[in-house]
Amino acid sequence: MSKNNNIIVVLIFVVAWFFNINKVTFAPLVVSTLFILLTSLLAHCARRLVQKSINEPFVRLLFEEAIAAAELCGCCFELIVVADNFGVGTYAIFLFALTIWWSLNWGDATACPYTHIEDVIEGKGDIRKAFLKTWAELLGGLLVFKYVQTYWALEISETHKDKAFEECRADLQVPVIYGAVVEGVATCLCRLASKSLGDLNPRFATAIDSFIGTSLVVAAFDYSGGYFNPVLATSLKAGCEGHTLLEHAVVYWIGACAGSILSVYMYKIPAIQRYVRGTTAVNGDSIWADKED
Template sequence: MAGLNLVVGFLVSVIGFSQLIRWIGKKFLPGRIYRCTVSEFASTLQLCATYMEIRMLVEIGMWGGGFGPDVVSTLLFLLFLAHGFTFNGASANPSVSLQEFLLNDSSFIDTGLKLVVQFGGIEAARLLTRQYWRLELTQFHTIQMMMLDDCSSSLQTTVAQGIFVEALSAFCYHIILLRFQKTRMIYRAPLLALTVTLLAYAGGPYTAGYFNPVLAYALTFSCPGKTWQEYSIVYIAGALIGMLLALFLYNGNIPRLFQKNFLYNQKSKFRTPKAKTSKKVQSPVSKKVQSAPKVAEKPAETKGKKAAKEKSS
């Protein structure tokens, strides 16, 4: 139990350290530069460092401390719930950054800068986590340091099945992200955290269910068992395929590439004005006004008749 407490303490410390980086960057940098650099760097550092610790529990926790999938899934849900409330608009995911670019929500320069900064955050997370592991505060970390140079690959299936699992996971994640992108954070963050937890649990035996090239690059690209090209096809191409399918299915098009909607008919928001009729329709008020003088003429006619009778008499 003491080992698990130290793991949780490390997760909380990383989140707090990343928040400090965000606070400093937000205070001294313009908004656009902050969003493209410091925010993405801190979020990627937070995501990768904490996920490396969670992955260590997945590989060692069962036989090293008796922590099964229930403990790991609970920590994963709470971790991504914290990410949802602390990322401050950052994605720490190249697929999401490219999705924003294809939706015309981000420029080419901003997107390219985000991608570069994200991979810088990976290296910072690796350095931070490995320095923490070298302290060997728990038996988990001691075993992890012994296995560090001979890590096990997360890709436990064929390349074809792996790309299918990653593409399907990315599709599910991005379609939910698009559907609830304008929902309040208090509802969106738990929903996305639950989605990530379920997808990671379902894809764990095959590809570990990363559906994020940043996580895959940080955790498994350097492990033996598969080539770098195979990892790229599964974890990078698979995530991009899933993202493109979700974007096309949700919008019916890809706004950055073409405007025509291939799936949905967009009804016009403005009604066409009806043609004016040639006949003028008189209102009841005007009819009363026109009929009023006729009623007033009757007394005048009766007076004229009386005067004529008096003269004749």
């Protein structure tokens, strides 16, 4: 099945699920869905414009990182509305579908600073470029709030009433050190899964990676919020009531980046490498792309 067909199947599932929702809640959910679709469409158009108009590869990548971060944060602002009004299960379905979309459309952009740190550690990039990419991501993630706020101010649905100018609250529900551990461990697991899937190259790798990431986000939701991305956390929650900026940095920057760095070294452990290499040699029915069933 092609990537486009996979996306269609996911969309059909989501639409079918929508029509089983109580009609009272359906309209506000449609408003949130349309905002997310609009945000993704605008980002897609901006990405195409950049690819056509900027020839220098690194400069083009900086713009793509900013666009990806703006798309990520813009959609996740609305996912907060979805989670608050329709539950974590609904939030998870949206996040699962969006993660697949982002994986298929962002190209080399990641909208996540610790991936550039990993590149520096592995000798695939330098510190200057990592800093510039992070700066571009922060710029995109922070500037997108004005766009979100403008949409919320229209108050098209009840779920957006007074949302545009309300005081935000931090998602951290545990002591700072515990929150940093949650973000770090979950980020490490996410990165280990992504690296393994990249090497194993199974069928439906994108969907599997999305499922793992979404599951970890849901698991951490009631503890740290489950951001696993410093730029996303900063765009959505920096300065919110409930923690200081220093506490925010410890949990969402130091915690997540430490988990990412740990994953680089853990993935090189011989036992893990033997497992990854050995999995591709197993025979029989499987999901692995390079196998004959």
